Amino acid sequence: MIKQRIASLGKSTLDTFESLGRATIFLCQASIGIPGKEGFHLWLRQMHFIGVMSLAIVLVSGLFIGMVLGLQGYTILVDFGAEDALGQMVSLSLLRELAPVVAALLFAGRAGSALTAEIGLMKATEQLSSMEMIGVDPLRRVVAPRLWAGFVSLPLLTIGFSVVGIWGGYLVGVDWLGVNEGSYWSNMQASVSFIDDVGNGLLKALVFALVVTWIAVFQGYDLVPTSEGISRATTRTVVYSSLAVLGLDFVLTTLMFGEL
Amino acid sequence: MMNDSQFVEVENLYFSRGDKEIFRGVDMHIPRGKITAIMGPSGSGKTTLLKLIGGQLYPDTGRVQIDGLDVHRLKRRELFRLRRRMGMLFQSGALFSDLSVFENVAFPMRVHTDLPEAMIRDVVLMKLEAVGLRGARNLMPAELSGGMLRRVALARAIALDPELILYDEPFVGQDPISMGVLVELIKKVNQALGLTAVIVSHDIKETMSIADYVYVLSDGKVMAHGTPANLNVDRDARVSQFMHGEPDGPVPFHYPAPDYYSDILNEGARP
Numbered sequence: 243m244i245k246q247r248i249a250s251l252g253k254s255t256l257d258t259f260e261s262l263g264r265a266t267i268f269l270c271q272a273s274i275g276i277p278g279k280e281g282f283h284l285w286l287r288q289m290h291f292i293g294v295m296s297l298a299i300v301l302v303s304g305l306f307i308g309m310v311l312g313l314q315g316y317t318i319l320v321d322f323g324a325e326d327a328l329g330q331m332v333s334l335s336l337l338r339e340l341a342p343v344v345a346a347l348l349f350a351g352r353a354g355s356a357l358t359a360e361i362g363l364m365k366a367t368e369q370l371s372s373m374e375m376i377g378v379d380p381l382r383r384v385v386a387p388r389l390w391a392g393f394v395s396l397p398l399l400t401i402g403f404s405v406v407g408i409w410g411g412y413l414v415g416v417d418w419l420g421v422n423e424g425s426y427w428s429n430m431q432a433s434v435s436f437i438d439d440v441g442n443g444l445l446k447a448l449v450f451a452l453v454v455t456w457i458a459v460f461q462g463y464d465l466v467p468t469s470e471g472i473s474r475a476t477t478r479t480v481v482y483s484s485l486a487v488l489g490l491d492f493v494l495t496t497l498m499f500g501e502l
Numbered sequence: 503m504m505n506d507s508q509f510v511e512v513e514n515l516y517f518s519r520g521d522k523e524i525f526r527g528v529d530m531h532i533p534r535g536k537i538t539a540i541m542g543p544s545g546s547g548k549t550t551l552l553k554l555i556g557g558q559l560y561p562d563t564g565r566v567q568i569d570g571l572d573v574h575r576l577k578r579r580e581l582f583r584l585r586r587r588m589g590m591l592f593q594s595g596a597l598f599s600d601l602s603v604f605e606n607v608a609f610p611m612r613v614h615t616d617l618p619e620a621m622i623r624d625v626v627l628m629k630l631e632a633v634g635l636r637g638a639r640n641l642m643p644a645e646l647s648g649g650m651l652r653r654v655a656l657a658r659a660i661a662l663d664p665e666l667i668l669y670d671e672p673f674v675g676q677d678p679i680s681m682g683v684l685v686e687l688i689k690k691v692n693q694a695l696g697l698t699a700v701i702v703s704h705d706i707k708e709t710m711s712i713a714d715y716v717y718v719l720s721d722g723k724v725m726a727h728g729t730p731a732n733l734n735v736d737r738d739a740r741v742s743q744f745m746h747g748e749p750d751g752p753v754p755f756h757y758p759a760p761d762y763y764s765d766i767l768n769e770g771a772r773p
Contacts, residue, residue: 280613364599372596375556375668376610376658377586379578383613 265460272385272459284387292353292388293395297402299352300345304403307340308332308410315411316419328421329430332411333404337434337443338499341404343491346450349396350483354458357388358479361462362472370463385459392455393448400447442498449490454483509534509666509698510555515564517547517554524550526722527564537692537699539709542719543744548702549593551719552668555700556590557581568666586614589659589667593674595651597643603630603654604639610661629657633687649680653687660691666698667691673705681705685712706745710734718744 315331361384364370370380408430415421434440458479465475510532517525524547532538540548553559555566557573566573571584597606607626611617617625630636633653643651652672659667672688673681689712692699703709710716710730718726718733718741726733726741733745742748759765 367599368592368594368596369598371553371558372590372592372655373598374558374582375585375588375590376613377582377584378613379582 261464264464265456268381268385268460268463269389269456272381272389281382281387284383285390288387288391289395292357292391293398296349296352296395296399299348300399300403301406303344303348304341304406305410307344307403308336308407308412309414311335311340311407312411312414312419316415316421325415325419325421326425327429328411328415329408329426329428330433332415333408333430333434334439336404336407336411337439339443339491339495341400341407342443342446342450343487345400345403345447346396346454346487347484349392349399349451350454350458350480350487353392353395354454354479354483355476357392357455357458358462358465358476359472361385361388361459362465362467362475365463365465366467366469366472385463388459389455392458393451396451396454397444397447400444404443438498442494445498446491446494449494450487453486453490457483457486507534508532509569510700511567512551512555513565513567515551515554515566516562517550517559517564518562519550523722525561525564528719528722528724530717530724530727532698532700533715534698535696536714537688537701537712539701539703539713539716540719541702541704541706541709541716541744542725544704546719547722548704548719549670552590552670552700552702556585556588556668586610586662587665589662589664591652591655591659591667591669591672593671595643595648595655597651597655597658599643601643602639603635603641603643603646606643606654607658607661610658614662625661626657629661630654632660632691633657634683647680649676649683652676652680652684656684656687656691660695663695664697666700669699669701669703671703672701673703673708681708688712706747720744 311332312328315328316325319325319327319331361370364380364384370384373380373383412426416423416426461475461479461482465471508531510530512528512530512532515525515528516523528551530540540551542548550559554561555568555573557566557576560574565575568584568588571580573581573584576584597603598609601609604626607629608622611622611625626639627636630639633656635650635653635657638646638650638654643654646654669688672684676684685708688699688701691697692712701709701713710733713730716727716730716733717724720740726736726738728736733741736742736745
């Protein structure tokens with residue numbers, strides 16, 4: 243009985259490492275090689291599906307998060323008579339934390355799950371096999387454009403999220419609650435550093451982009467080609483990406499801002 | 503020894519999936535320019551064999567040579583180059599669902615050649631005409647019936663005029679008319695292009711009518727091989743059971759199970 247448990251623990255550990263290894267080889271094979279003109283068109287098409295189509299959900303969420311920040315920040319800061327610092331609070335929380343993390347979570351739900359299901363269904367209907375037999379490497383033709391499109395589009399979406407969020411904070415704080423407009427913007431300008439805040443926020447977004455897209459395409463490519471397998475892999479994409487984003491966020495925050 | 507008249511050589515092939523042994527020493531010689539059929543009951547690993555020949559799966563031991571090249575020793579890039587000389591017709595057709603019929607057939611040419619658009623159009627229309635679906639070129643795969651899907655897939659498989667074509671269960675699930683059409687097409691394609699064909703199937707009548715040579719697989723081994731005429735009069739009980747479609751015989755109808763009587767009485771309280 244105990245022996246069985248130990249054996250199954252060992253087996254699941256080995257399986258985990260094996261699949262991590264496969265995922266790494268997969269990432270290397272898919273991302274190397276300079277895409278030609280054809281590859282650029284495929285990438286552009288995926289930028290549309292992955293990036294442009296995620297724009298609406300990311301921007302609307304950014305607006306609401308900015309508005310909530312404005313409202314919550316105001317009610318706290320006004321007790322100390324410090325409502326002038328609202329701009330600083332809204333912009334720093336968005337640039338450093340909320341924009342990269344929330345945009346990545348939304349991206350995992352909106353684009354990541356779609357990537358897994360799409361590639362998984364291509365596998366289940368033998369489209370990937372038939373592509374291989376035509377002599378076209380599906381890693382280059384199907385996976386690489388999606389990987390690169392995700393890698394590029396999430397940082398851009400994160401920038402959009404921050405911009406709209408800061409505007410949302412302005413709408414609530416300045417237009418509605420009457421914070422001085424000049425101090426909202428000038429406090430923001432004085433306290434936000436381009437390298438430390440904007441730059442580090444974007445670096446986070448790049449890391450999240452790589453991790454979320456990688457998980458999504460690998461789960462699609464590696465799944466068991468049945469309807470149950472596709473549904474499980476889609477769920478796994480969202481769960482693993484969300485956990486990875488939140489865990490990595492803590493690690494990155496410690497490295498970037500831990501010594502403040 | 504590589505014989506010049508053999509296009510594909512399968513030597514002492516072993517393959518297992520998990521604990522299940524699928525092949526235990528398969529040898530096959532597939533002659534150049536002929537139609538070779540691989541037959542056997544469902545679950546005898548026929549499709550797996552095609553995937554091993556196409557280099558999509560790797561054997562435990564043994565080797566597959568195509569035109570003198572060891573498929574499983576090739577580098578990834580060389581393997582993909584070899585595959586340009588092959589076509590494969592999948593059971594489901596496996597058309598790209600985001601491309602129209604025309605674009606599906608044009609796909610191999612677009613990725614492997616620099617032909618001008620006008621010439622691609624001509625070749626695609628020729629291939630579609632050959633399978634009788636020139637008029638369906640603007641349809642999407644979702645709008646086609648099963649028989650039409652397979653004919654479009656055939657047009658795509660022969661788009662680059664391959665030297666070897668692998669058919670995976672081309673007749674399964676076809677109505678009698680499209681079955682007849684496919685049989686004719688496979689024969690015609692082979693005669694017109696002089697290519698080497700491998701058909702995996704368990705539709706005896708249709709396959710026997712076009713095959714030049716037949717291998718029968720059972721229990722992970724080649725059970726019998728010969729020309730269709732020879733196999734039809736083979737007196738081996740297992741071969742004749744398969745060839746004449748008898749439900750029970752040396753090849754059992756039942757999946758291995760414990761004794762029926764004690765199972766019903768649930769002795770030993772199995773679920």
